[in-house]
Amino acid sequence: MKTATIIGGGVIGGGWAARFLLNGWDVRVFDPDPEAERKIGEVLDNARRSMPGLSDTALPAEGALSFHAEMGDAVKGADWIQESVPERLEIKHKVYAALQEHCAADAIIGSSTSGFKPSELQEGAVRPEQILVAHPFNPVYLMPLIEIVPSEQTAPEAVARAKEIISGLGMYPLHVRKEIDAHIADRFLEAVWREALWLVKDGVATTEEIDESIRMGFGIRWAQMGLFDTYRVAGGEAGMKHFMAQFGPALKWPWTKLMDVPEFNDELVDLIAGQSDAQSGHMEIREMERIRDNNLVAMMRALKGQNWGAGALMNTHDVKLAAESGMVRGAADIADPSQPIVTVTRAVPIDWLDYNGHMTESRYLQAFADASDRLMEIIGCDQDYIATGGSYFTAETHIRHIDETHLGSRIEVRTRVLNAEGKKMHLWHEMYAGDNLLATGEHVLIHVSLETRRPSVPSDEIVANLALISNAQAALPAPDGVGRYVGAPR
DSSP states (O other): OOEEEEEOOSHHHHHHHHHHHTTTOEEEEEOOOTTHHHHHHHHHHHHHHHGGGGOSSOOOOOOOEEEESSHHHHHTTOSEEEEOOOSOHHHHHHHHHHHTTTSOTTOEEEEOOSSOOHHHHTTTOSOGGGEEEEEOOSSTTTOOEEEEEOOTTSOHHHHHHHHHHHHHTTOEEEEOSSOOTTTTHHHHHHHHHHHHHHHHHTTSOOHHHHHHHIIIIIHHHHHHHTTHHHHHHHTGGGHHHHHHHHHGGGGGSSSOSOOOOOOOOHHHHHHHHHHHHHHHTTSOHHHHHHHHHHHHHHHHHHHHHHTOTHHHHHHHHHHHHHHHHTOOOSGGGOSOTTSOEEEEEEEOOGGGBOTTSBBOHHHHHHHHHHHHHHHHHHHTOSHHHHHTTEEEEEEEEEEEEOSOOBTTOEEEEEEEEEEOOTTEEEEEEEEEETTEEEEEEEEEEEEEETTTTEEOOOOHHHHHHHHHHHHHHTTSOOOTTTTOOTTOOO
């Protein structure tokens, strides 16, 4: 069993504890704060709730968590020691001197510092070779990037083992080969932060406007393609050299308060373009554009699920599109209740595809579930009604997969009410792409009291709306496949 020691149990230290613990490591914590155990416990609660969702495979069994009053007890025999104490060099030096009296000589000592160079941390240390920077991003249990920064005194084997351990935790070790104040990522953040402060101070933008410019713009692109690949694509087929030729002169324009830039010359252009070609020159621009677009759609769809940032904007737009499409809102809006009701119209998105390039079976269920939800809204079982304590629970589902469908295909679900007696609602869904039948879904739902969690009679409004639809559709022929099961004779 591998052991990690966390020195300092604040937000970052707690995140480190969670990342190690939920990956099967034993974790020891040293922090003189009497509230440390409570604080780390709260971080762990969040991590246990969210971190397993990063993986499609079960995480290993949790390691053992312990809290120690003496630093020597906490670090003895530990494989990894992560220091996350306040950003004061004298405090860090005092911590290293104390822990190196008791820790193993081959233990890795990582610092969460966001600003100090490893050579500064190593000053006065008895074994500087085991100290390096392991700078995370909050929350540590979800964010994958760790900047691994050694100095010339850091042992190469310590760097190699640190990268191996970080990778084993499901994180990305970025080896910063040349130590520099604030490492790499925080230097970008600092530049943006300083410019944002000027924009606010000068009355150009509010903090909200600045945040929206990031959330709705370049932040989405950076999240999936970084800086240089984003600009390489912007250069079109001519690539990075063309982009730099277009926008290089702007470096001398008064666009920013941060005017200390390198001289823009052919040597710099060739250096950047050469590195860009080495980075992604093996891909055609059209291929990169497809990758970029697929990633953007997938990321924004994830944001939609959280109704956050660009995702919230898309959700609002969806409501507008649904209203403009003439989708039925309530039973009174149904033009001809004797015919199947269109409950879903949508295109197949990128994250609905499987490894065969067509819509995966779970998404057929999602589409039919969305159709059932829509039918519930039409008959009056909407969010307002559910808030009063009644809803429908799905008791049985049967799906037949008849044909495949692909990315961007427009699908439509048409719904019939086969039975609406008492507490039961029996629905039949057919999914089409044009005139092509893709699948059928048969759902039996039971009206339930959310207070007792037992079957109950729905409201008079719902009973009347269901009767209106089911009576009107009773004259339709029985759908092909209703009540079918696998192996049933035709």
